[in-house]
Amino acid sequence: MAVTDHVDFPTFMEGVKKRNPHQPEFVQAVQEVAEDIFDFIEDKEDYHSEQILRRIAEPDRVVSFRVCWEDDAGNIRVQRGWRVQNNNAIGPYKGGIRFHPSVNESVLKFLAFEQTFKNALTGLPMGGGKGGSNFNPKGKSVREIMRFCQSFMTELYRHIGADVDVPAGDIGVGGREIGFMFGQYKRITGEFTGVLTGKGLEWGGSLIRTEATGYGAVYFLENMLKHRGESLDGKTAVISGSGNVATHAAEKIVQLGGKVLTLSDSGGFIHDPDGLTQEKIDWVKTHKTHRRGRISEYADHFTGATFHPDATPWNVPCDLALPCATQNELLGPDARALVENGCTAVSEGANMPSDLEAVHVFKDAKIMFAPGKAANAGGVAVSGLEMSQNSERRAWKEDELQAMLHDIMDGIHDRCITYGDQGGGYVDYVKGANIAGFKKVADAMLAFGVV
Ligand code: NDP
């Protein structure tokens, strides 16, 4: 009888690298998870013999398609679009759509893989997926964006559905783009259904979805601090990014008594030693979203603030750091600078913003470090609540949703402690999140047999 040998961690990673050449982000995301899972499954024969991690690290399917559209000058433009459906063991595929020139198959595969664990951690029935395009919305007119979204959906619609795969927003995709895509889906299929989340409130969207990711990342941070008998009050925070996640994280930190010193975009960061106020945050929201401006202009607008071109904010001394822009924006040396300058907690609003070296620096220093799959799960959690509301054909009230978001973030924190508590007051949140997310998906896969 053939018996599957236990594959060890180095052999497993060798296989992942060999099967996914030129996909460094995907290999990185798998490695970060596998480092913890191999310890956990050492004495669990089923997970080995059924090759569970190997199967989760191979997307169910990767759909790639051409997206052509006509720009305002009448030129025909051709982009590439994808939907990566990673795993639907515990619910329909669920995850955002990203429009950014850096999007490629590796980036979307890493995001869909991460999303699988994140969605499991929320406790809601959602599988993992991600999609997007290398389309660059910067400098495009609203009509151009509309035509692109319509063309993108003209292909995507056949792969998604309220019980199949439910996309949402991500970098470069906010309420406006979701509107254009939903309109096209409805036009093609004739169905008004909860096929996308992050919809407008008038047409099936949920209250607090816009705020949920940033707020959730701060609730998670608050939980980590509470666990050590501390609070946010009076603490200084550096934040990167100035989009949806960054501005709402900043807003919640200010509401809870913290002081936000920085925001950034791909051009550099602003440092405001007086701290951001709600008024300043509102200005950034309008400036970045509606005027599509650059963060550099903050320093022209508010006295005392300085702009630092082509730099990240990680050298600014702080108590707390929240990377909320993009993957691999916080590298090993940045992590060392943060720790040396006294930073004691990091909450990842973005997906995989810290590279592997940075993660190890944080772990070795035993600071509080919340990986994105735990810390930024509030957004997809409220997307899950939007799906429930759509199925029930009703809308919950804001205070009900706020309470549910809080409850979900508390639950994720508890799950991380269950599998990440290392004793002596130290919680390895990366390990906790990886194992808790893995276990739920893995046990469902075991129940289904080899499919
Ligand atoms: P937005 O498009 O609203 O904002 C993105 C921000 O990140 C902008 O400030 C942008 O700057 C900056 N940024 C993007 N790419 C780069 C880059 N390559 N280098 C430097 N800065 C960059 O996106 P979100 O706020 O929605 O997303 C931010 C992060 O949060 C992403 O990692 C996303 O996957 C993650 N996330 C988002 C969720 C959501 O609900 N929206 C949920 C969970 C995670 P610029 O304007 O110069 O491009």
Ligand code: 2IT
């Ligand atoms: O990375 C993420 O969790 C998101 N972009 C949100 C996904 C969603 O389906 O709401």
